[in-house]
Amino acid sequence: MKYNHKAVEPKWQQIWEDKGVFHASDDSSKEKFYALIEFPYPSGQGLHVGHPRPYTALDTVARKKRLQGFNVLYPIGWDAFGLPTENYAIKNHIHPEIVTKNNIARFKKQIQSLGISFDWSREVNTTDPEYYKWTQWIFIQLFKHNLAYKKEMNVNWCTSCKCVLANEEVVNGVCERCGSEVVHKVKSQWMLKITEYADRLINDLDLVNYPERVKAQQKNWIGRSTGAEVDFQTTTGDVLTVYTTRADTLYGATYMVISPEHPLIEKWADKLQNMDDIRAYQAAAARKSDFERTEVAKDKTGVKLEGVRAVNPVNNKEIPIFISDYVLVSYGTGAIMAVPAHDTRDWEFAKKFDLPIIEVVKGGNVQEEAFTDCATGVMVNSGMLDGLSVDDAKVKIIDWLTKEGKGHAKVNYKLRDWVFSRQRYWGEPIPIVHCDKCGYVPIDESELPLKLPMVESYEPTDTGESPLANMTDWIRTTCPKCGGAALRETDTMPQWAGSSWYYLRYMDPHNTEALASKEALNYWSPVDWYNGGMEHTTLHLLYSRFWHKFLYDIGVVPTPEPYAKRTSHGMILGENGEKMSKSRGNVVNPDEIVDEYGADTMRLYEMFIGDFEKAAPWSQASIRGCRRFIERYWNLQNILIDGDAIRPELESAFHKAIKKVGDDIENIKFNTAIAALMALINDITNVKSINREELRIFSILLNPFAPHITEEVYEINKLGEGILAEAQWPQYDESKCMDETIEIVAQVNGKIKAKLNVPVDATKEDMLAVAKANEKVCAALDGMSILKEIVVPKKLVNLVVKPK
């Protein structure tokens, strides 16, 4: 009887759906387990075989946890706002709401054909007003707590999307999404003060179980540095404050550099003798995009400010001030003290402009290159600091500056506030009105959701205003505070908004009173295991941690961190080893695989393809191996015999497999878990029979990977009421994982001479005796004297010898 997946798989999917077996219960008597995947963006292309990799992986975890008695929540939803949908809508003149609906229907059907145990009763959709009501509600809370503010700023403007992008969305000077050029534009934007949470976003990484590379990347992105702010007097009487991490080198500061945008330049305009040159330089810098600025990084440029000089606070020497675009207005104070002897950029600049280089840390040749090593140097030419180490000098000089009132210790971050406005249609409206009298006022919470109005044209405007700006009826409103005339905000939120809190909504998705009930939040928080892509480490993952911490601070959520554990999957590449994409023509559609081989085979192959954390190329040929395995399992029924206990000849093989499969699933080593099951089936077929208990256990072990066929085999052979219905994950006995005899290796001088079987409890002396008695070993010992005998229990014997 050949296995027919086309009959079996839909049958079980129907049963699961009818019985609602994957609906998580809010009844808290069982221990909960909350598994989460990053909810998909329902694009028009449908799924490719890369999508199901994480879904299948956590499905395997979720199914195993259910068998272990956990109350499992494994939800899914749709991150459906966003540009591709809007662009598609514009091009084809279909409302984005309809496009989204169609795309979701297609995604849903595809995902359901894979038999993933999602709780579909908790499906969320970020574009649903009942959902984005709470996204808007969170924004209003952020606003009320002064974490949302409006700011005139230089923004990244995508010339093709006609939209502002967050710094995180600009890659190599081009738009992350469409690849078009990004230029600077000054616009008034909503901002979120993520910088206020910078310290906690770093420190609380200690509370969570994330891969080290994820933690490192987030820390790097936030970029905390500890240093000092130092005040330099200038000949105008104005104080010029700089930020430095090397206050120890203060005696070596021979000039200063301020960024072209620094506000003091305007203030000094009438004192500066070369204002024309300065203005020309400022204009040139403004024209450059970030990309161009870094492109020309090799050659330092700048202009000296003629007419104003600064005074070094430690020795009262006058030093010149320059403007240069290698100093960024957005970091620190937008001004630096330059120590060419000990900073590579300052050194390059000093060489070009022929400025003095004074060595203050001994250890290198500062005329040849900057000496930047902090660990070994000793202070010189530094008055009170002479003879100290760099670290000691930092402490002493900051103390001195603080006492003198000329500076203080200071922590800085690379992280910048989050640009939260988008001038597009297909996003959550920002629930704020502007009143000439009261300023920016949030709409009353009872009026949420503030729905997106139906517009005729959602084309972005060339002026950079949102398409909503043309909706005069919608825009004109009254001020919630004073009742006077007011205008609605026309910008919408970025796609990251809805995805920053969706995991909370799953806990209580139909609640109309709150984003989720206290009870649900207390029971389900935090997410126990969150899997997602590395590409979201500094965007979504950081943003959602920020929102969560804010919600924690205002008492909405019970835990300081949203996700207890995070793992990351590698990408599935095309057969040619390149990233799967339509333009490369290497996209594999899961529908075809499911049709030809079945969902179980598809799932098995997705998990067997390689190390889950690494990228792996798809191979149409390799899938067959997984289908064969499925069939070999099916054919076990042909050699089924009675028996209600594992037979002795298979005992250790089974116990080892139970341990291995269980451990490997927890450690995201799905590929080796499957390899262990394949090895076990080889052991079983060598014995030429399987008894009912053995088949029952094998079916349970395989069930998380291949849920359909295992239920079918379980049912046909009446191994029980059903795996999902009553089976429990099998236990292993450590003592039964051992074979009675083990193979050890006998080496002479590290070369293998023989492989020997010894009892599992053999002593070192036993092992040595057996090794020495071996013919091959004896031959190798002939004419030799033994210098050393190394015995590693259960592993090997190595005899170190030399000629007599």
Add this chain to the structure above:
RNA sequence: GCGGGUAUGGCGGAACUGGCAGACGCACAAGAUUUAGGUUCUUGCGGAGUACUCCGUGCAGGUUCAAGUCCUGUUACCCGCACCA
């Protein structure tokens, strides 16, 4: 340039705290059953030369009785950041 990562057969990949390199699978080859085979089963399968041996985990050194694993240097590729003071 900085930070993180990777490198193992024809291919995907195994290898716990240093202890039999190549588990498991694909592909391939031979045989059996079929003989319509994308069927199933058995066997083989890192390289070089006759059983025996030697060489093999990007490259060059080192530590060790013993190195894919540890140390030093180096190359290539991938990811993230990019003048962060």
